[in-house]
Amino acid sequence: MSALYILIPVAVGLVGFAIWVFLWSVNNGQYDDLDSPAHSILFDDEDPQHKAGVAEADDKDEPRG
Structure with a gap:
């Protein structure tokens, strides 16, 4: 019982x-x-605009030939 006199104030503290x-x-x-912070790992440190891969994506949309 005497331990409760110590443990209760410690727990409240x-x-x-x-x-x-x-x-x-x-x-x-x-x-x-x-x-x-969770999304920053996906971007290049050297690309301040965070547009890595935009040029490659635009080239795929154009028909070749």
Whole structure:
């Protein structure tokens, strides 16, 4: 029973710390843009316009011959 007097305040303190860390991360913009980092791996670092492959796709649309 005496262990509860220690474990309950420790658990409440851990929950309070977790909530504080979550609110800190939200306020500092950690969750603002979740999609761009996932898509950035698909683009060349050397192509600032991110239009890699556009010329090749345009050439395929034109009839050959």
